[in-house]
Amino acid sequence: MSGVMLRICSLFVCMLLALPVWAAQRELSGVPRVIDGDTLEVAGQRIRLGGIDAPEMQEDCLNNSGQRWACGAWATEVAQAMLAGRTVQCVDLGQRSYDRIVGRCYLGGQDVAVALIEAGAARPCLRFAREQGQEQAYLRAEQQAKRANAGVYGGPLNPIAGFCEPSRATVSISAPAVPPSADCVIKGNVSSNGRIYHMPGQRHYDQVTMRSDQTRWFCSEAEARAAGWRRARQ
Structure with a gap:
């Protein structure tokens, strides 16, 4: 093989190594249908947003006055308002939750999970956020939500889902x-x-x-x- 060909091959290998990990992962895009606060349907596939946990659809929370409110239904409405009619790009993270893809979705370049945490419609699921390299980003978003008393952060927090605990x-x-x-x-x-x-x-x-x-x-x-x-x- 000539020196020119070797240089071309070496450059190609370097370019491959420089690609982010997710570049080789399956991507889906489209206007999502919101199932609940942390689950979307995109291009016919259900996607569980990785690294976060939103209240269940029927879940209630307490506000600072001790009054119950339907935080689960509200979180779904927040996601619907945020994503209505807009195209998202999602990356398959290679895990599965029931029959759903575990993925990360972006809206205009922003991680949808970060936006949901900042709105108080979801909380970091630290164990998986850490595994997926998003722990610090999601914790920063949570601090912003806490400062604003946004959504579920406006009152005492319900217990986080057991599978989110880093120690488990x-x-x-x-x-x-x-x-x-x-x-x-x-x-x-x-x-x-x-x-x-x-x-x-x-x-x-x-x-x-x-x-x-x-x-x-x-x-x-x-x-x-x-x-x-x-x-x-x-």
């Missing part, structure tokens, strides 16, 4: 009891031996009971390894 050994937002699809049958399980995945046919595969806080389905061994899991020895 959870590995996924949720894991349904059955595989999300016929191609996603690898069982990930947290045990005293760490994060281990079991292939169909392995010795302990049938003994792993899928639970919401200690397990996770994977669609391939590559996906499991990329998430920091190792294959069971038997």
Whole structure:
């Protein structure tokens, strides 16, 4: 290979290495349909916004006067008003929550999750925000919401969802009891031996009971390894 070709190849490799991690991830764009405060439907796909937790649709909160208000329905309305008729660009983060893609969505270049936190319509889900590299951005947004007494920050906060706690050994937002699809049958399980995945046919595969806080389905061994899991020895 000539010196010119070597220089071209080297430049191409450098360009690939310079790309952000998400550049190789699947992207979706379109005008979203808001399902709730942290779930959108974009291009026919349901997307759970990663790293945040909005009140459930039927959830109530208390204001500073001790009066109850429908914070869950309100958070959904905030997201609807924010995104109505506008196109978002979303990145698939490679995780799944029930039948939803876990993703990060942008509106005019701004992370939608940051905007929702600043409005007091969602809170940082620190465990996943940290894993996804957004912890500091989401904490800054939370400080702004607290200063403004925005939304849920205008009164005593409800307990954050258990899966958001950084100290917990959870590995996924949720894991349904059955595989999300016929191609996603690898069982990930947290045990005293760490994060281990079991292939169909392995010795302990049938003994792993899928639970919401200690397990996770994977669609391939590559996906499991990329998430920091190792294959069971038997």
